[in-house]
Amino acid sequence: MTIAASDDGVRALIEELQSAGNLPADCLRALEAVPREWFIPARMWVQEIADGTYQPVDRTEEPDRWLAAVYANRVIVTQFDDGATEWPEVGDRPTCSASMPSVVVGMLTELDVRPGHVVFEVGTGTGWSAALLGHIVGAQGKVTTVEIDPVLAAEARKRLEAAGFTEVDARLADGVADVLPDRVDRVIATASVRIGQFPYPWVAHTLPGGVILAPMRADLASGPLVRFVVGEDGTATGRAADMQVGFMELRSHRVASDPVGAQRFDDPSAEVTYTDLAPWVPLLADDHRWPIAVAVPSCRVNVWERTGDRPGVAWLRDPLSGSWATVVPERKGRYVVRQFGPRRLWDAAEAAYRWWVERGEPPLSAWEWTVTPDRQSVTLPPRSGR
Template sequence: MSRRQVDPGPEALCQGLVAHLEEQMQIHDPRILDAFRAVPRHRFVTHVSIEEAYRDRAIATKQLDNGLAISSASQPAMMAIMLKQLNIQPGHRILEIGAGTGYNAALMAHLVGARGHVVTIDFDEDIVSDARQHLAANGVENVDVIRADGGRGFAAGAPFDRIILTVGAWDIAPAWREQLTAHGRLVLPLSVGGPQLSVAFQAQNGHLISQSAHYCEFMRLRGEFAGPEMLGPLGPERGLLIGSEEALPVPNDTLYNWLSGPSQDDPAGMHMALRDLRSSLWLWLGIHETGHFRVYATGDIAKRGWIPDLLSVSVPGGLFRGTSGLVNEDGVCLLARSDDEANPFPLRLRSYGNAKALTQRLLGQLQAWDAAGRPRGDRLEIVVYPLEAAIDVPEGAVVIPKRWHQHVLRWP
């Protein structure tokens, strides 16, 4: 007689997620793990199955008509990392920018306890309404959900001991720095030359000093306080996307014509592992170079081989390829791999147009990156000053002026 298999209930699935966070993701703070046990995620993402709710994945919760997701429930592992960075203590007052489903606010409400308070704000009324309903349905009383533009913070509730963003930002809006307590902490996904790092900043004498950084990927801030980052289609056909931190020096049509035309491959004279790409090299290029961009191909265009196979994965609907490189008025040079199977693999440079000088420039950056020890994003030190502040720049640091602040970046 065979036994009928019984699907695990939400409590068992929740315990499984907590075990994953502790054993696989190295989250050992007992207070954070207790918060994940106490707050049932499936009650905040009711549009998916209970099994899906307790997978360690982000879940899209709002999409535009073109399918682009503009709100989501963040990946639990990334949430746990950011909560650890935030270092919440009982009684703290917290501002969250990006309410989402209300789940993260509920976790923080558990951590601050009855003496603490959380304010979470969002741009869209429907997101605010859903978050309020989820929090009320789960008996969470020490959270206020406000509809507002997160770039302005929430002056009526300031100052805050902690401020956290669950959306990516290109710069730090003045309100976030001004609404922190004198020794408060700000955690946000910060665009650093294109890639994002979840950075924990400590306030000190009118500026912010990074305490930790982790690679991450979040949807970007929308509205008046959005940055200049670009991610959009390239060319007349579906399946080709381009992303950059800044306006590129040539029109998209010119870039498309180069990428769809003849190219030349040259060896870079070094090997690279895939783990080095996002966590190190893309950051290095974004910090040290202008004209750095990323390009992605899917479907038929990916099969044509226009875009070199640096990152390649199978996705629903076909193949996905991605890489990055430099562009100037004369041509393009992209990173490529010589061996589809090896990891580490021999690195190559693929050039388009009249890109001889650009290829040498990219090769020089690769050699500098290698000589520096291929530094990772989690070792990057960032100090943020108001744009008008006079600063002493440490040796080896790079200063990136942005909209409101100047970011001083340095690998020790």
């Protein structure tokens, strides 16, 4: 669709978001007042074709295509490889993006931010979310947003100032290590947090009854957007919201890449056992994967499809211990398991999955997250009546 003017684009985007469900009044007013195009660079990357590859788009050369992409409900990548890859080249890892508008609106709804609130945002990115927050909290509230990348921070600050959001305090800072503003009502992270590494200062600086919204992840699984509520005792407890998100990691939580499946899947040094559990069942569905991610949080997975003479293979690898496992079909209903290293990864994965099945296959929203000054846990509370 070609969009002739930005006003048309704003209206079309709002209509699309409204068609998917109720759009809170504060979010609606913010979307009308803060056009997304104000915060998208002239050069960007978008996924426009079925194979999911990123395509460069330049506003100067293709203004209609650029504007149509800006007002589509899609992710726009604004940086690859921490800025090492320059437009129009496509890099290996997206490191900054403008999230899908439906995700932004969903997160603002879960955050329940209101006029007069003091908000701390971790991950300024393009600055659009900070501007939306600034519009919602109004003159009586305050938004502090931090960005660890100096180039991104400077660009976002310029966009916020140009858009008139001078009251939004946009800082170059590490949202994990640096000092937070005093006593806030809301914290929102737009980068994923590893389980067990939730920054307790976010809790300590949030008023009792305040909300912290953060996407959580392990090496094996990502996506649960967890809504924490801070208690009077300084403990934050949370449940996963009813939406899946995909965010880049906090830079301080990144780990080095470690290829899964680099060695032979039939390595003779491995211990051989058998299972009747098809590995694709627990490893390829979000709800199924999560109990395994909690049981072996540093485990990574890869699944090879069957091609030619190579059988389908499920790989698991733990870079911390050097352990690995493969599961390969032998015949219908029987799979060969090879495991190597101090951890028996498939044994742990299968036990966690079967435990979850015995519990009735509860969804992600059933898990309970707890963060205290000296302990962090992800648990599945007992079923009622048991």
